[in-house]
Amino acid sequence: MKILVQKFGGTSLSTAQAREHVIGHIQDALTQSYKLVVVVSAMGRKGDPYATDTLLELIRHSGGVLPAREKDMLLSCGETISAAVLCSLLHSRGIPAVALTGAQAGIRTNAQHGNAQILSIQPSRILEQLEQGNVVVVTGFQGQTEEYDVTTLGRGGSDTSATALGAALKADVVDIFTDVEGILTADPRIVKDAKPLKVVSYSEICNMAHHGAKVIHPRSVEVAMHANIPVRVRSTFSKEEGTLVTNPDAVKTSANEVADRFVTGIANFSDITQIQVNAEEGQYDLQLKVFKAMAQHQISVDFINVNPSGVVYTVYDHEADRAVHILRSLKYTPQITTNCAKVSIIGGGMNGVPGVMALIVEALTEEDIHILQSADSNATIWVLVKGEDMASAVRALHRKFQLHK
Secondary structure (H helix, E strand, O other), rough: OOOEEEEEOOHOOOHHHHHHHHHHHHHHHHHHOOEEEEEOOOOOOOOOOOOOHHHHHHHHOEEEEEOOOHHHHOOOOOHHHHHHHHHHHHHHHOOOEEEOOOOOEEEEOOOOOOOOOEEEOHHHHHHHHHHHOOOOEEEOEEEEEEOOOOOOOOHHHHHHHHHHHHHHHHOOOEEEEEEEOEEOOOOOOOOOOOOOOOOOEEEHHHHHOOOOOOOOHHHHHHHHHHOOEEEEEOOOOOOOOOEEEEOHHHHHHHHHHHHOOOOOOEEEEEEEEEEEOOOOOOOOHHHHHHHHHHHOOOOOOOOOOEEEEEEEEEHHHHHHHHHHHHHHHOOOOEEEEEEEEEEEEOOOOOOOOOOOHHHHHHHHOOOOOOOOOEEEEEEEEEEEEHHHHHHHHHHHHHHHHHOOO
């Protein structure tokens, strides 16, 4: 079968007007002879009646104590409501449809409630319904354990549901519908002339998503990459094709304009604290003790530089006081810089290109922005700057690499 998976986020389903756009995209896909699976998130955002954050508020106002298993039972309700409402709308338009929960769709997960991992998908029921001519509406964000307990997949879980179903069904493509026109070269709230990207590689968008771009969840892209399923990031409120996420070879051949592109976009992430711990002479076990202590206390570390004189790394601002307390209990004297931001320069073509770091330093120096720390990988260069310099740094780098053109 020629199968298409469409995923619609909360803002795409939050109002009657928005849901009309959703119906339009479904009708367009059916006219193209696709067998269609539609994955839905809970409707709206915090404050809306059935949004996930609103359901979490119910717990806070009811004592704030609910085991993780029972919390997943509650949080799965938002997507179930969305699926039933959309199924009703489709029937009212004469479009045959059936709604399935994650469990009914065959999504099996581990028992890590609140952030479950998909172990397998048994899509036989979906395939049966597609053969019968139904649009299959599936609740995103959820699955079921081998013991038949409901689980949720964590933030961005509906994206992961969509690409995992796309992989299991060997779909032609997965469309992720959101409230923006695809993936842009930078955050449009910071860079007014940020440009929509027509095509990016899986690794590029994974890096952008990991380092601040919130258009699509990185875990969902990794699933699509392993299955080599193309993903399109599109706007619910437009007929435009949006951004195609695919393998590097397809990126090189799909558009002449990206053939020589070595920087794809700029991502940013704020509210982090830099911690530096210096080793005294002969203190060779400092690195081991520091990172072991962070791991034992479940503190996530990032932006790590290790050298013979000590370590430098970052933590989230809300974890900084606890991290410092732990280090002082080990008799270390950490130096901290709060309110920092990480700015990431991302591009699959940077590897082996001389002068990229020089351009980064030049762009920031021209704006009198100090680099507190830097690191790089095959497709990304990160710089740490003061939080108040983040927006200026993003704009300066966007200009320097001429991403507006």
